[in-house]
Structure formats: C-alpha cells, structure tokens
Amino acid sequence: MKIFTNIKLAATIAFTHMRARLKQTVIATAGVTFGITVFIFMVSFIQGSNDFVQAVAFEQSPHLRLYNEIQTASSNVLDRAQPGTINMVSHVKPKDILLSLKDGPQIVQALQQDPRVAAVSGSVSSQVFYRLGSSSINGTINGIRFEQENALFNLQAKLVDGSFRELSTLPNSIVVGVGLAKRLNVKTGDHLEVTTEKGNNFSVKVVGIFKTGLTDIDKQQSYASLNTVQRFLEVPVSYITDIKIKLHDMELAPAMSKELQAKYSFHGSDWKQDNSALLEGDALRKMIVYGVAVTILLVAGFGIFNILTMMIYEKMKDIAILKAMGFSDADIRWIFLIQALIIGITGALMGLVFGFLAAYGISKMPYKSDVMITLDHLPVSFSAVYYVTGFTFGILTTTLAGYLPSRKAAGVDPITILRG
Amino acid sequence: MNLIEVRNINKYFYQPTKMQVLTDVSLDIEKGHFVSITGKSGSGKSTLLYLLSTMDTASEGSIRINGEEMQGKRNRWLADFRNHHIGFVFQFHYLLPEFSVLRNVMLPALKLARYAPEEIEHRAMDLLKLLGVDVQASKRASLLSGGQQQRVAIARALINEPLIIMGDEPTGNLDSQNAAIVFDLFRQLSSERGQTILTVTHDDDFAQRSDKVIHLVDGKIAN
Numbered sequence: 001m002k003i004f005t006n007i008k009l010a011a012t013i014a015f016t017h018m019r020a021r022l023k024q025t026v027i028a029t030a031g032v033t034f035g036i037t038v039f040i041f042m043v044s045f046i047q048g049s050n051d052f053v054q055a056v057a058f059e060q061s062p063h064l065r066l067y068n069e070i071q072t073a074s075s076n077v078l079d080r081a082q083p084g085t086i087n088m089v090s091h092v093k094p095k096d097i098l099l100s101l102k103d104g105p106q107i108v109q110a111l112q113q114d115p116r117v118a119a120v121s122g123s124v125s126s127q128v129f130y131r132l133g134s135s136s137i138n139g140t141i142n143g144i145r146f147e148q149e150n151a152l153f154n155l156q157a158k159l160v161d162g163s164f165r166e167l168s169t170l171p172n173s174i175v176v177g178v179g180l181a182k183r184l185n186v187k188t189g190d191h192l193e194v195t196t197e198k199g200n201n202f203s204v205k206v207v208g209i210f211k212t213g214l215t216d217i218d219k220q221q222s223y224a225s226l227n228t229v230q231r232f233l234e235v236p237v238s239y240i241t242d243i244k245i246k247l248h249d250m251e252l253a254p255a256m257s258k259e260l261q262a263k264y265s266f267h268g269s270d271w272k273q274d275n276s277a278l279l280e281g282d283a284l285r286k287m288i289v290y291g292v293a294v295t296i297l298l299v300a301g302f303g304i305f306n307i308l309t310m311m312i313y314e315k316m317k318d319i320a321i322l323k324a325m326g327f328s329d330a331d332i333r334w335i336f337l338i339q340a341l342i343i344g345i346t347g348a349l350m351g352l353v354f355g356f357l358a359a360y361g362i363s364k365m366p367y368k369s370d371v372m373i374t375l376d377h378l379p380v381s382f383s384a385v386y387y388v389t390g391f392t393f394g395i396l397t398t399t400l401a402g403y404l405p406s407r408k409a410a411g412v413d414p415i416t417i418l419r420g
Numbered sequence: 421m422n423l424i425e426v427r428n429i430n431k432y433f434y435q436p437t438k439m440q441v442l443t444d445v446s447l448d449i450e451k452g453h454f455v456s457i458t459g460k461s462g463s464g465k466s467t468l469l470y471l472l473s474t475m476d477t478a479s480e481g482s483i484r485i486n487g488e489e490m491q492g493k494r495n496r497w498l499a500d501f502r503n504h505h506i507g508f509v510f511q512f513h514y515l516l517p518e519f520s521v522l523r524n525v526m527l528p529a530l531k532l533a534r535y536a537p538e539e540i541e542h543r544a545m546d547l548l549k550l551l552g553v554d555v556q557a558s559k560r561a562s563l564l565s566g567g568q569q570q571r572v573a574i575a576r577a578l579i580n581e582p583l584i585i586m587g588d589e590p591t592g593n594l595d596s597q598n599a600a601i602v603f604d605l606f607r608q609l610s611s612e613r614g615q616t617i618l619t620v621t622h623d624d625d626f627a628q629r630s631d632k633v634i635h636l637v638d639g640k641i642a643n
Contacts, residue, residue, distance in 0.1 A: 322516075
C-alpha cells in the first residue's frame with residue numbers, strides 16, 4: 001500500500017511538472033503519436049495489398065499440384081550393362097517419359113476420399129498454337145472437368161462473356177483468356193484453329209472469355225473440356241497430366257506434397273514453392289515497414305529523452321529538496337518515469353486512433369485497375385496484431401527513453417546542490 | 421536526554437586532493453535545545469550539518485539520532501528517517517516553484533501519509549497561519565517574497581512534527597527585518613514547543629542568542 005501511495009504522489013508531482021511544461025509535453029506526445037500513426041497506416045496498407053495480391057495469385061494456383069516432368073536419366077545404359085568399369089557416354093539425351101500420370105483418374109478418386117482435401121481436379125494441359133488468319137499465337141490449352149476445376153479456382157466468377165457450361169455439351173469448344181481473345185481479335189461465337197504439338201489442326205468455337213487478372217494467364221491460356229483436349233492429343237481417356245488439389249488447411253501443403261510424391265512417385269509442388277518470390281516480397285516489404293516505424297519511434301524516443309534530460313537539469317534543486325524532505329531515490333525515479341509513461345501511453349493510443357482513421361480513410365478511396373479486376377477500393381488490412389505491436393513498440397521506446405534520464409535524476413547528490 | 425550523539429567523526433574530501441574536513445568531532449545535542457554551529461568558511465560546519473542530516477553518509481565514526489545509528493543504513497531507510505524526523509530550512513528557500521504554497525507545505529506529509537490528505541491540508545493551513553503567510557496559501561510559491569518564502573519553508577519543515585529542524589544559514593539571504601522574524605520564530609518554536617533546532621550560521625548575533633554554540637576551527641570543535 002505504501003508503494004502505491006508513493007507512486008500516486010510521484011504521479012501528482014509528475015503531472016504538475018508536465019502542466020508547467022505543457023508545450024514541450026504536447027510536442028513529445030505528438031512525436032510518439034506520429035510514429036505510431038505512420039506505422040499503423042503503412043503496415044495496414046502494405047499488408048492489405050499483400051493480402052490482395054496473394055489472394056489473386058493463390059486463386060490461380062492450387063495448394064498442391066502433382067505432375068510429371070522430363071528428366072535427365074540418372075544413369076546411362078552402359079553403366080547398367082557393365083557395372084564396375086569406367087564408362088564414358090557423352091551428351092546423354094533426356095529420358096523419354098510420358099507426361100501422363102499413371103492411374104491418374106483412380107488417384108483423383110482416391111484423393112477425393114482424403115479428409116484433408118477440399119477439392120481435387122485432374123486435367124490435361126498441353127502447348128498449342130492458336131491460329132486465326134495469318135496470326136499464330138503460342139499458348140496452353142487446359143482440358144478440364146468444369147465442376148472439379150471450378151471448385152478449385154472459382155472459374156465462374158472470372159467469366160466475362162459466354163459460358164463454361166457449353167464446354168461439356170458442345171464438342172470442340174473453348175473458353176479463352178481475355179488477352180488472348182484481344183490478340184486474336186475473336187469474341188464469343190467466333191471460330192479459330194488450334195494446332196497441337198503433333199501438328200494436328202482442329203477448328204474450335206469460342207464459347208466464352210475469362211479474365212483472371214494475371215496477364216500471363218489471360219494472354220495465352222484457354223480452357224476446353226477434358227475429352228476435347230484428350231481427342232486433340234490423340235490420347236486415351238485415362239490420360240491426365242496434372243492433379244490439382246485444394247486443402248482445407250493450406251499450411252499442410254508442403255508436408256502432404258512430400259507424402260504424395262513418395263506414394264505415387266510423381267513430381268509435386270505446393271503453393272509456397274510456386275509463389276516463393278511473392279512470399280519473399282511480402283516479407284521484405286514488411287521488414288521495410290517495421291524499419292521505418294522503428295526509425296520514427298527512435299526519433300520520438302530521442303525527443304522524450306531530450307525533454308526529460310533538460311527538465312532534470314532544470315529541476316536539480318527540486319530533486320535535492322525532495323530528497324531532503326524524505327523522498328527516496330526510487331520515488332524520484334518514478335516522478336520522471338511516469339512522465340515518460342504518460343507521454344508514451346497517450347501518444348501510442350492517439351497514434352492507434354489516427355492510424356486507424358488514416359487506414360480507414362484510404363480503404364474508402366476508389367481505385368480502379370486493369371490488372372486487378374476484382375479491386376474497386378484500395379486494399380487495407382485491419383488486423384489487430386499490428387495495433388498491439390504498434391502500442392507495445394510505442395510504450396517500449398518511451399519507457400526506455402524515460403528510464404535513462406530518470407535514473408540520472410535518482411542519482412542526483414542533494415548535498416552538492418543544496419550547498420550551492 | 422541527548423537527541424543527537426556524535427562520536428569521533430572523521431570526514432575527508434577527495435576532490436581535488438585528499439583533505440581532512442572534520443577531525444575527531446564528538447558532540448551531544450539535547451532535546452529541545454536551540455543549537456548553532458559557527459565557524460569560518462571552510463571550517464567544516466556545513467559538512468557537519470549534512471552528515472547529521474543523513475544526506476551525507478561517507479564518514480568515519482558514529483552518529484546516533486534518537487537512539488538510532490545512522491552509519492551503514494540504506495538510502496531508502498535514511499530517506500524515510502528524514503521524512504519522519506528531520507525538517508530542513510535552507511538559505512535559498514528552495515520551494516518547488518510550480519506548486520502552490522499550500523501544496524509545498526503538504527508534500528512531506530503526503531509522502532509520510534500518516535494522515536488523510538484533508539487532514540494534512542488542515543494542518544498545513546494551521547502552520548501557515550502560525551507563520552503569518554496563510555493569505556498566500558493558494559499562490560504559486562515562486563510569486564512570494566524572500567521573507568515569505570522562508571516562512572513557508574519553515575512551515576514545510578514543521579509539517580511532520582520532526583524531532584529536529586536543521587537550518588543551513590536560514591537567515592543568510594534575508595534582510596535584517598526578515599532575519600529577525602525568522603530568528604524569533606525559531607526561538608519561539610524551541611521555547612514554546614520544545615522543538616530541537618540545529619542551524620549553521622555566519623551571524624554572530626544569531627549564534628549568541630541560541631542555547632548552545634558549537635564553534636568549528638579547521639574541522640575541530642573549539643570551545
């Protein structure tokens with residue numbers, strides 16, 4: 001109880017000191033407020049953009065993907081025929097392997113039973129040429145079962161014209177990306193030619209146009225039904241080249257990728273691998289935000305440090321007299337520490353409010369982008385974590401900035417001052 | 421009864437070179453006496469006062485106040501002891517300039533927290549009345565004249581009903597009229613309230629009229 005009344009008394013003295021130096025106190029508080037405001041504003045905005053870009057990218061990339069890849073043979077035929085001797089074979093050609101996944105349709109069915117899996121889609125993808133008149137554009141055609149693929153990528157929402165439904169009812173029909181349609185100058189209902197790697201030509205009808213927002217995909221990709229693409233490639237109905245999986249918990253993807261690769265001996269990749277550059281960029285941007293915020297808070301901290309240090313020089317006599325009255329070193333330390341804490345807490349709280357208002361303000365700002373079609377306002381994140389972090393940051397800096405001068409005040413020798 | 425017992429105090433200064441300020445000082449001060457410490461500048465009289473005030477602890481020998489040994493005690497304990505038992509009056513008034521007169525007087529009592537704040541305020545007003553500065557109670561301390569400030573400082577020294585009031589040239593910075601008022605106050609406190617008073621002074625007249633004079637010459641008591 002004694003400690004409590006001591007601190008309360010120290011607080012009333014601190015308040016009197018601050019009232020007497022209202023202008024300096026307000027400026028110091030404003031410094032902290034500004035630091036926290038900028039931190040909250042920047043981190044909300046950057047995190048919002050990160051989240052948005054991630055959402056767009058991840059919508060186009062499955063959590064988990066199984067496929068086959070052309071590989072260099074790990075051993076040559078001579079080594080296998082004559083082990084133990086030194087064999088030289090130069091320029092070994094890549095192994096001729098089928099890109100199809102063995103037992104693909106059965107595996108798709110098995111994965112559908114897996115409780116971790118939210119949706120799974122088997123598809124065929126192949127390089128093709130799209131031709132119309134004299135123009136010939138290289139791209140990818142995806143043979144899909146619409147229901148399965150839609151469950152993974154929400155294709156329906158990306159359709160800007162026509163319909164996906166006709167893919168399964170109308171043979172030789174495709175849905176093309178908006179960029180591709182523009183380059184070929186086709187619209188829904190038009191015909192164009194598709195040439196496969198083997199040189200076969202097919203006339204197809206455009207039944208729809210989609211836009212994902214990712215230029216790379218929109219410029220060269222098209223969808224057709226699984227059967228259509230299998231027929232183009234002259235392969236059996238069991239031929240699929242990709243199994244794409246959506247999980248209930250996307251964090252499980254890397255572990256599950258390893259498990260499935262071992263089980264089926266396919267290649268696999270997960271969203272973390274596929275988007276490593278994007279994720280790395282996010283981490284770097286966040287580091288920059290923290291860097292800027294820490295710098296601003298350090299400057300604010302120096303402000304508090306200066307003001308308190310100056311005040312202590314001014315108040316040497318007061319400190320000496322308080323000590324003579326019977327205030328202990330700890331009481332004196334509290335007087336100055338409390339001033340720093342009041343500046344810190346007030347500044348940090350005001351910073352949170354202003355930061356929120358600024359973030360809310362720009363989240364209402366209309367923003368149109370050709371690339372990001374689903375965006376109509378600036379993306380802003382309102383995650384509580386950043387408010388907690390910002391507040392903690394503010395308090396820590398100001399406490400530290402106040403602690404050093406307050407220790408100095410506590411160490412003042414009253415005799416040297418009272419003797420004059 | 422001896423309130424203060426000092427035995428064989430030796431005190432050194434180390435800056436700029438080692439120098440002995442007090443040599444083998446022993447003295448007793450009785451309760452209720454009005455004692456003056458005199459001597460030339462540099463004779464060690466202030467040093468002795470600050471040793472007795474418990475704010476300076478670096479010395480050899482024994483200092484007992486009210487039966488308690490001061491040597492080897494911790495800062496917090498000594499601060500608490502000062503708060504309870506010692507009131508100070510300095511040459512340069514030393515009120516806290518941002519606080520009101522009343523608040524200045526109340527501070528040591530608020531720290532002591534023996535009484536509720538309302539009771540403390542009441543007592544502080546009584547003391548200000550006793551010293552004739554109650555009209556100034558709500559003014560800021562820095563707005564008072566020197567004589568008034570010194571009277572407020574005395575009220576502050578008295579608020580916790582201390583065993584001893586220590587003064588470091590309490591009249592040194594006052595004109596003769598105010599000095600006389602302050603001296604009379606000390607005299608009155610000593611004789612009417614039985615208050616022990618210990619002051620360092622240059623003023624021979626002041627010293628002559630106290631109960632006992634401790635005269636220091638080159639760090640030794642000369643009687």
